[in-house]
Amino acid sequence: MADDDLTSVPPIAPPVPSSSSSSSSSSSSTGASGPLLSVTDLSVTFHTDDGDVHAVDSATFDVAENETVGIVGESGSGKTVTSLALLGLLPRSATIAGDIRFKGRSLLGLSDKQLQPIRGEEIAMIFQDALAALNPVHSVGAQISEAIRVHHPDTTPKELRARSVELLDIVGIPNPTERVDQFPHEFSGGMRQRAMIAMSIANDPDLLIADEPTTALDVTVQAQVLDVLERIQDRTRSSIILITHDLGVVAGVVDRVIVMYAGRQVEFGSVDDTFYEPKHPYTEGLLASLPRLDRRTEKHSRLHRIVGQPPSLIRLPSGCAFHPRCPYADLGGRCDQERPELVEVGVGHRSACFFPERVGTGTET
Amino acid sequence: MTAVAPEVPNVDDGLDFAPEPITQWKLFRRRFFRHRGAVIALVVLILLVIACFGVSWISPFDPNRLDLLADSVGPGSAHWLGTDELGRDQLTRILVAGQLSLKIAFSIAILSVAFGTMVGAVAGFFGAVADQFLMRLTDVFLVVPELAILAVALEGFGSTGIVIILVLSGLFWMGIARVVRGQVLAIREKEYVEAARAAGARPARIIVRHILPNIIGPIMVNMTLAVTAAIITESTLSFLGFGVQPPQTSWGRMLSSAEGYVGSDKSYLIYGPGIAILVTVLCVNFIGDGLRDAFDPQSEKH
Numbered sequence: 001m002a003d004d005d006l007t008s009v010p011p012i013a014p015p016v017p018s019s020s021s022s023s024s025s026s027s028s029s030t031g032a033s034g035p036l037l038s039v040t041d042l043s044v045t046f047h048t049d050d051g052d053v054h055a056v057d058s059a060t061f062d063v064a065e066n067e068t069v070g071i072v073g074e075s076g077s078g079k080t081v082t083s084l085a086l087l088g089l090l091p092r093s094a095t096i097a098g099d100i101r102f103k104g105r106s107l108l109g110l111s112d113k114q115l116q117p118i119r120g121e122e123i124a125m126i127f128q129d130a131l132a133a134l135n136p137v138h139s140v141g142a143q144i145s146e147a148i149r150v151h152h153p154d155t156t157p158k159e160l161r162a163r164s165v166e167l168l169d170i171v172g173i174p175n176p177t178e179r180v181d182q183f184p185h186e187f188s189g190g191m192r193q194r195a196m197i198a199m200s201i202a203n204d205p206d207l208l209i210a211d212e213p214t215t216a217l218d219v220t221v222q223a224q225v226l227d228v229l230e231r232i233q234d235r236t237r238s239s240i241i242l243i244t245h246d247l248g249v250v251a252g253v254v255d256r257v258i259v260m261y262a263g264r265q266v267e268f269g270s271v272d273d274t275f276y277e278p279k280h281p282y283t284e285g286l287l288a289s290l291p292r293l294d295r296r297t298e299k300h301s302r303l304h305r306i307v308g309q310p311p312s313l314i315r316l317p318s319g320c321a322f323h324p325r326c327p328y329a330d331l332g333g334r335c336d337q338e339r340p341e342l343v344e345v346g347v348g349h350r351s352a353c354f355f356p357e358r359v360g361t362g363t364e365t
Numbered sequence: 366m367t368a369v370a371p372e373v374p375n376v377d378d379g380l381d382f383a384p385e386p387i388t389q390w391k392l393f394r395r396r397f398f399r400h401r402g403a404v405i406a407l408v409v410l411i412l413l414v415i416a417c418f419g420v421s422w423i424s425p426f427d428p429n430r431l432d433l434l435a436d437s438v439g440p441g442s443a444h445w446l447g448t449d450e451l452g453r454d455q456l457t458r459i460l461v462a463g464q465l466s467l468k469i470a471f472s473i474a475i476l477s478v479a480f481g482t483m484v485g486a487v488a489g490f491f492g493a494v495a496d497q498f499l500m501r502l503t504d505v506f507l508v509v510p511e512l513a514i515l516a517v518a519l520e521g522f523g524s525t526g527i528v529i530i531l532v533l534s535g536l537f538w539m540g541i542a543r544v545v546r547g548q549v550l551a552i553r554e555k556e557y558v559e560a561a562r563a564a565g566a567r568p569a570r571i572i573v574r575h576i577l578p579n580i581i582g583p584i585m586v587n588m589t590l591a592v593t594a595a596i597i598t599e600s601t602l603s604f605l606g607f608g609v610q611p612p613q614t615s616w617g618r619m620l621s622s623a624e625g626y627v628g629s630d631k632s633y634l635i636y637g638p639g640i641a642i643l644v645t646v647l648c649v650n651f652i653g654d655g656l657r658d659a660f661d662p663q664s665e666k667h
Contacts, residue, residue: 089563118565120563132556151565
């Protein structure tokens with residue numbers, strides 16, 4: 001493979017509308033050639049002895065070329081399961097329904113054998129815990145080489161090494177020629193995560209799935225890692241799905257955001273729309289729960305919290321899964337009877353709430 | 366935020382580096398040679414192998430020539446370890462016997478470990494039906510009465526070295542298979558295996574490149590145990606009369622023929638082959654120890 005794959009910008013059409021994290025979100029990505037990835041009604045169910053667990057329930061979203069889409073939600077809201085479903089990495093016990101189209105080709109129903117050429121080459125994954133995701137017995141360079149060789153078995157050892165060094169350099173690891181021979185345990189946490197990223201971009205994939213890439217890192221290192229991701233995206237024009245529970249991370253680097261609650265997608269829109277004008281009470285609650293330095297003046301004020309607990313995925317509340325915790329819920333009315341669909345509430349902004357107009361009216365305390 | 370200042374902004378520079386790369390192999394060697402016991406053991410074993418297979422050049426005696434005038438001579442300057450009851454030089458006999466013992470022991474260890482590892486890795490990695498089938502097969506082999514099978518097989522096919530190797534290998538792989546399966550089950554769940562899968566690696570590649578290197582320690586330890594067990598089982602067989610047949614000889618055969626002299630004035634005849642077995646087993650165990658450390662990158666100490 002050419003050594004300058006990453007540096008040469010592939011000749012794709014100028015970015016799809018929602019390029020920067022500002023302004024209009026008029027991009028349900030009706031780009032000329034359609035979105036890079038589109039997910040329709042994706043549902044993942046695990047069958048357990050206690051009943052069926054609906055880990056993901058009718059997720060519908062798309063990712064345009066060169067776009068960064070964030071998926072946020074608390075633990076158990078189905079973020080990781082969604083990403084694993086994209087790569088076909090879920091255990092066989094999972095029942096998957098819906099459709100996943102990547103470059104117009106349906107990924108669901110493909111066998112492992114058919115998915116292998118796609119994994120790592122076209123869709124790559126960055127794992128949360130880099131120490132666990134790096135093999136302790138191989139040097140970092142050997143692991144990057146391995147990622148390349150899986151898809152390009154004819155690459156010579158010399159090329160592999162040169163490319164590994166180059167990739168480490170790209171992700172900002174100092175002294176890459178020395179570092180390439182070191183083992184994961186000789187790297188610091190942030191460097192490990194960067195080495196992971198180097199592995200995942202080794203084949204110049206079109207879509208990067210980053211599952212909580214910064215969660216295990218401290219704040220300054222988080223910023224560096226996000227910075228690396230952004231630089232890589234500028235360079236390779238790949239799309240990124242960024243899974244996180246950190247709203248600060250989302251606000252910083254993401255174009256559009258999906259908010260998930262109890263396996264369901266509750267809101268989907270541009271970061272600005274979603275954060276400044278949330279149209280779902282859960283999103284609003286999440287944002288209000290962020291500690292803020294500039295609100296300190298209110299004496300005795302306590303940190304906002306969303307009352308109650310996330311529901312069990314086996315026995316979800318009737319109607320809207322969020323209604324028991326929702327300050328605006330119309331009890332006895334639609335909220336606990338009917339399940340809200342994801343509907344358009346603005347341009348490219350969708351919410352699964354019957355009363356999106358109530359959000360932000362401050363009925364909550 | 367910008368603490369990540371790449372030192373070499375021009376990525377093409379990555380291609381020009383010339384210093385010889387530190388390869389995995391070099392690291393491995395460095396760690397192995399740091400283990401003094403293993404190095405000494407390796408040297409001793411190599412010398413032993415050279416002595417055994419080069420015996421016709423270093424020994425002035427013909428191992429099969431009978432010298433009835435010099436039977437049962439004790440250790441001395443003419444015959445360092447004395448002669449046996451038929452007047453054959455004991456040291457020469459030991460070295461000749463070593464050829465067969467070492468060949469048999471190492472062949473059995475390598476064959477049984479290779480086969481057991483394969484069975485265990487496939488069973489552990491794929492699970493489900495493959496696991497059930499292979500592990501029940503392993504159980505069947507485990508309950509087979511070893512000596513009975515050996516006796517029948519050796520009677521049927523003749524007691525040549527190759528038959529002994531194949532039959533013993535066929536009876537030795539089960540322990541390894543179970544150990545490897547258990548280890549693979551644990552490693553299979555590691556995130557780096559999932560990462561490899563996410564990178565598009567095929568199962569065979571994942572097993573060979575990602576799982577096996579992580580369990581090389583237990584495999585090595587079991588391999589050294591297999592060498593030991595093979596030498597001892599071969600001795601047992603020879604002792605019972607099923608092993609190699611004269612004029613071929615092995616350490617086990619020599620031990621069993623000297624067994625009757627324990628306590629007599631010819632008791633010196635049991636020490637030679639006994640010590641040869643002991644030294645070989647010890648060396649192999651030390652080397653196994655060194656290998657295990659060398660395969661573990663975290664054992665690097667400064």
